[in-house]
Amino acid sequence: MAKDLVRTPLFELHLKHGAKMVPFAGFEMPVQYPQGVLKEHLHTRQKAGLFDVSHMGQVILRAKGYTQLAEEFEKLLPMEVKSLKEGRQRYGFFTNDKGGIKDDIMFANRGDHIFVVVNAACIEQDFSHMRENLSQNIQVKLLKNRALLALQGPRAEKVLAEHHPAVRDMAFMDVETLPIAGAECWVSRAGYTGEDGFEISVPEAAATSLANSLLEHEDVEFIGLGARDSLRLEAGLCLYGHDINEDTSPIEAGLTWAIQSRRRVEAGFPGATRIQEEITSGPVKRRVGILPEGRAPVREGCKIYASKTAEDAIGAVTSGGFGPTLNTPVSMGYVRTPFAANDTALFAEVRGKRLPVKVVKLPFTGPNFKR
Amino acid sequence: MKFTEEHEWLRMEDSVVIVGITEHASTQLGDIVFVELPEEGQTLSKDDEAAVIESVKAASDILCPIDGEVVEVNQAIVDEPAKVNEDPLGAGWFFKIAPSDISQMDDYMDENTYNKLIS
DSSP states (O other): OOTTOEEOTTHHHHHHTTOEEEEETTEEEEEEOTTOHHHHHHHHHHSEEEEEOTTSEEEEEEOSSHHHHHHHHTTTSSSOOTTOOTTBEEEEEEEOTTSOEEEEEEEEEOSSEEEEEEOGGGHHHHHHHHHHHSOTTSEEEEEOSEEEEEEESTTHHHHHHTTOGGGGGOOTTBEEEEEETTEEEEEESOOSSSBSEEEEEEEHHHHHHHHHHHHTSTTEEEOOHHHHHHHHHHTTOOOBTTTBOSSSOTTTTTOGGGSOHHHHHHOOSTTHHHHHHHHHHOOSEEEEEEEESSSSOOOTTOEEESSSSOSSOOEEEEEEEEETTTTEEEEEEEEEGGGOSTTOEEEEEETTEEEEEEEEOSOSSOOBOOO | OEEOTTSEEEEEETTEEEEEEOHHHHHHHOSEEEEEOOOTTOEEOTTSEEEEEEESSOEEEEEOOSOEEEEEEOHHHHHOTHHHHHOTTTTTOOEEEEESOGGGGGGSBOHHHHHHHHO
């Protein structure tokens, strides 16, 4: 394995649990544990899965007051930041001048600062983007000394409440600082699986003991990136660099819901022209769920056709695999708008064969959030 | 039983060769979720693509290890691909082939040699 891969604070613990480690976005990460992707996936849907997501970037933006911070941050993204209440977080994305997506993120109003979580592969790019495009009045700090754990699944609340009862009262997308396992943890009620659950930012030094104490619970198992991918795919959630990228607009991606109404009208973010235009007139292609009728998985890159014999593709799969919860293959991808209606019968080309698929509403499962 | 470098096994039984994938292969692939088998009656040459398996991670081709005619396929693993993980050397067999040149079996490894390869 390449020497320059970064190891998370939980590296030794993954090895102890028999993880198969793989390179991912410059990090050495657990893709699966001995029970395997299928069982890990189902365990998360039924009980609670613990994920090491320390590869994700944790950034703090700080200024004199939240209003100034929010005004500046709104220049980088089409989300409502100003009216976000303290202790609440929001899904968002940085847009580029063409109206494409630079990265998708979570950001929280933490009173005197904004806490941002970005994708591992985009850390350096996002950091430079924020540093260069926010004024010098804003401090941009990439945290290097905190791990990030996710505890996901229907038993997550019960398990975490044994460490701090206050988590029971948190609603979906609430963020709080809580002492857990003897450390100052930043807990948010969110995740990337379609299940109820929490993400916990924990000081590096306390990460292993926190993970160990969560794993002691009979309902909790370590879950690797393999199952994280199939869980988010079933939940209809985008994977940056696959389902969304610098060319896809948020409207095409079906993420219009994440652009709050004031921003749609007032604009003032990169790529607003295309985004406003697509909100009004509709995009040329749309991200949709694609359900193969047979048992063969239809994976990323497979082309989509309107018929068995049509020459030109009308779309392509951007994520696809097997959905253990549904026990069928599941995919998502982009098709030209006239083919994007639910129940449209289409064909996906797999190994030279055109297999019947159907456009379906996303998500495939859930969500099971605590609102 | 003989083993190929592609992690398949071959077993001669009543002048027919049964083909499957090894325990090592099934472990490496992870949970198998899809199997596509050749047609019965199909004539295959050595190294032809005979079957496709897909695990939760990826798709892999199964190459035909020997020239001959497919005489039987294991529909049970198409209906329930997990059988390949559960019993790769037994109930998880793939297809049976009537070999046209049985001497091709000699090209392959015995169990000891194969075990060294994967250790």
